[in-house]
């Protein structure tokens with residue numbers, strides 16, 4: 134199930150899933166979204182709030198979160214949440230959800246929540262959107278990821294929308310179409326004749342339950358050309374560009390009677406990156422050429438995340454982003470010494486299971 138929070142989150146969730154639950158503090162904005170099923174209107178305490186939304190103030194969204202906290206904690210389990218980081222509602226309510234996740238004990242694999250997060254294009258959008266985004270990325274999002282309690286995070290980039298002057302409706306459709314290519318992987322494994330490997334629903338859920346950023350792309354694959362070049366040439370510019378992969382998953386669809394061995398070169402590529410992907414090869418009579426869908430999971434520290442966000446902005450915005458960053462947070466470069474970290478864990482908790490848990494939490498296992 135899909136949950137959409139705030140303006141952007143609701144519009145995208147409703148397009149992705151006709152059973153989506155939509156959440157907005159603004160009745161007016163909510164009434165303009167078609168589709169989805171249930172709608173939740175958290176209670177606002179500020180006068181006139183119910184009509185006007187959070188007015189780009191995440192604190193108002195966060196306050197409203199408390200009126201639906203219990204219900205949302207249940208609803209998000211094992212589901213997919215969409216929000217933008219620029220406004221007040223999606224940012225504020227999702228910050229509440231992430232703060233709660235960060236303070237929970239371990240969340241089980243099937244209860245993990247994935248997040249689709251829409252980032253503003255700073256060059257052409259307001260300062261508040263930029264400030265709110267930085268506070269969100271470096272605060273609640275990073276804390277929740279560090280706790281290991283989130284599933285995959287998809288960072289959706291609005292740059293293309295503004296640069297190519299694409300209508301909101303069309304851009305949302307592009308995002309949803311793209312997500313559907315990735316999300317259809319387990320169904321294709323169910324439905325189509327399998328030629329090699331296998332990705333079943335459990336494998337897919339397990340991949341989606343890891344607290345990393347998910348970047349995926351897909352393209353017609355030419356088996357006689359290097360995979361790496363094709364991966365670079367077919368960047369999915371609806372998402373933030375990836376960093377080096379920690380884990381990967383890919384599906385190769387070959388035409389009827391196609392060569393089922395072309396995936397070995399892709400495995401070879403990942404082996405040079407020290408990644409052992411899960412994969413499968415299916416025969417799809419609807420494709421005319423081999424088609425590959427590939428997903429990379431990667432990790433980012435808060436400062437690097439803001440840096441990524443910087444890269445989608447233009448030069449003159451970077452100064453603005455840096456200024457905000459200096460005012461808001463002091464970021465220490467994390468140099469984790471494994472031995473110190475392990476000793477600290479022993480001192481605190483006193484048994485080796487905890488050390489392993491700690492190493493897992495800091496992403497070293």
Ligand SMILES: Nc1nc2c(ncn2[C@@H]2O[C@H](COP(=O)(O)OP(=O)(O)OP(=O)(O)O)[C@@H](O)[C@H]2O)c(=O)[nH]1
Nearest residue numbers: 139140141186187188189217219220221222223253
């Ligand atoms: N891709 C996409 N981006 C959107 C859409 N609507 C808003 N945005 C972006 O989302 C950010 C604004 O956030 P909204 O989701 O409108 O704000 P909100 O969460 O409803 O919060 P408030 O309106 O401030 O209460 C900006 O960066 C917009 O460019 C949409 O339909 N699609």
Ligand SMILES: [Mg+2]
Nearest residue numbers: 140162186222
């Ligand atoms: Mg709104």
